[in-house]
Amino acid sequence: MKKRIAVFLILVLLLTNSGCWSRVEIEDLAVVLLIGLDKAKEEGKVRLTVQLARPAEMVGGTAEGGRSTKKAVWVTGSTGDSVYDAQQNLSMHVSREIFWAHTRAIIIGEELAREGIAPVIDFFDRRRDFRRRIGIAVVKGEARELLEAEPGLEKASGQVYSGLLVRQFRHSKATISDLRDIYEMLTSKGIHPTTSRFELVKLKDEKNTKKQPKLTGTAVFRDDKLIGWLDEAETRGFLLLIGKKVTGVFPVKCPVCEEKNVSIVLTRSSTSIKPQLVNGELIITVQIKAEGDVREQMCQDDLSRPEIIEMLNQRLAQAIKAEVIAALNKAQRNYQVDIFGFGEVVRRKFPKLWQKIEYKWDEEFPELPVKISIEAKIRRLGMILEPTTKP
Numbered sequence: 001m002k003k004r005i006a007v008f009l010i011l012v013l014l015l016t017n018s019g020c021w022s023r024v025e026i027e028d029l030a031v032v033l034l035i036g037l038d039k040a041k042e043e044g045k046v047r048l049t050v051q052l053a054r055p056a057e058m059v060g061g062t063a064e065g066g067r068s069t070k071k072a073v074w075v076t077g078s079t080g081d082s083v084y085d086a087q088q089n090l091s092m093h094v095s096r097e098i099f100w101a102h103t104r105a106i107i108i109g110e111e112l113a114r115e116g117i118a119p120v121i122d123f124f125d126r127r128r129d130f131r132r133r134i135g136i137a138v139v140k141g142e143a144r145e146l147l148e149a150e151p152g153l154e155k156a157s158g159q160v161y162s163g164l165l166v167r168q169f170r171h172s173k174a175t176i177s178d179l180r181d182i183y184e185m186l187t188s189k190g191i192h193p194t195t196s197r198f199e200l201v202k203l204k205d206e207k208n209t210k211k212q213p214k215l216t217g218t219a220v221f222r223d224d225k226l227i228g229w230l231d232e233a234e235t236r237g238f239l240l241l242i243g244k245k246v247t248g249v250f251p252v253k254c255p256v257c258e259e260k261n262v263s264i265v266l267t268r269s270s271t272s273i274k275p276q277l278v279n280g281e282l283i284i285t286v287q288i289k290a291e292g293d294v295r296e297q298m299c300q301d302d303l304s305r306p307e308i309i310e311m312l313n314q315r316l317a318q319a320i321k322a323e324v325i326a327a328l329n330k331a332q333r334n335y336q337v338d339i340f341g342f343g344e345v346v347r348r349k350f351p352k353l354w355q356k357i358e359y360k361w362d363e364e365f366p367e368l369p370v371k372i373s374i375e376a377k378i379r380r381l382g383m384i385l386e387p388t389t390k391p
Helices: 002-016 083-090 110-115 118-126 143-147 157-170 179-186 232-242 306-335 342-349 351-367
Strands: 029-039 046-053 073-080 097-099 105-109 135-140 194-204 209-222 225-230 249-253 261-278 281-297 370-380
Touching: 029 110, 029 143, 046 083, 046 143, 073 083, 073 143, 083 118, 105 110, 105 118, 105 143, 110 135, 110 225, 118 179, 135 143, 135 209, 143 194, 179 194, 209 232, 209 306, 225 232, 225 306, 232 261, 232 281, 232 306, 249 306, 261 306, 261 342, 281 306, 281 342, 306 351, 306 370, 342 351
Parallel strands: 029 097, 029 105, 105 135, 135 194, 281 370
Antiparallel strands: 029 046, 046 073, 194 209, 209 225, 249 261, 261 281
């Protein structure tokens, strides 16, 4: 009896420990760092470009311990009738199984983005091996060129992308949107999508001229089609208006010496957006509160006096308001798309009203009255209260 039980247990263990049938060894994987999507030269086709990691070069050497002269990444691609078709064609000349889970970002070329991004991101949204937090950005020009660009300090431009977006909050001159954000904005009638804009810029030195990726503002969409851009100042105003964390330097004129500037860095901000019905008319009221520190003064005057601090508060509020209004005017007058989510705010506050205006919101938004008030305060003057030198 005991022998039969032992044999039975052994059989059960053999059946339940049969190994992983779908396993792929790590040395058989081609790890994708960055994805580029462009409109192909052939009509109706899309070009998929991938940046694949070379593991030995990524860690800085060869298997023999010497220094490698190869690039840390291999950029290759293929075209197809769809992204999936291009991916299948790509696998025909990549010797390893393509591994998507470590992809840093999806970069979409300008021409393709103007035709519509919904069909091309459908492939990534359906796959389970893509993280929903994968970044999506638009490049002015072709995505393939960005993937092939000089990475500068990093071994690959995929790392450059990650570093720039992680640290963009220090300047607040770019919008961050990932796959989940884009999907939510595309499926909502109260907001149109926005995302980061990259541009290849030339950096001149003594020996040669190189192109490197640079964040240069925000890409603005009507539904899923790119229609224009917000520059860096407009982007910061946009971020302040929608309540995102904003830092960055605001140079204002010194209250005593108008020819010199005082540099103020925002340290904290909050935004309140409230829809109101005034005599039957829908109005949006925006209140922004901001705090900042003085980081530099070009004038040699004492800024610690209360009346000077109050004048700096007013000038900081004016500088903030100018950027917020610039972003609002660009959206209402130039593009006529609600990128701020005012429609979503109206839907939550006045659901019955929203049912009436939901399908004509794009016509209502350009004429929507928006009242903006800014309250700014200087909290700190730094480690010194007086200027470095006195006149």
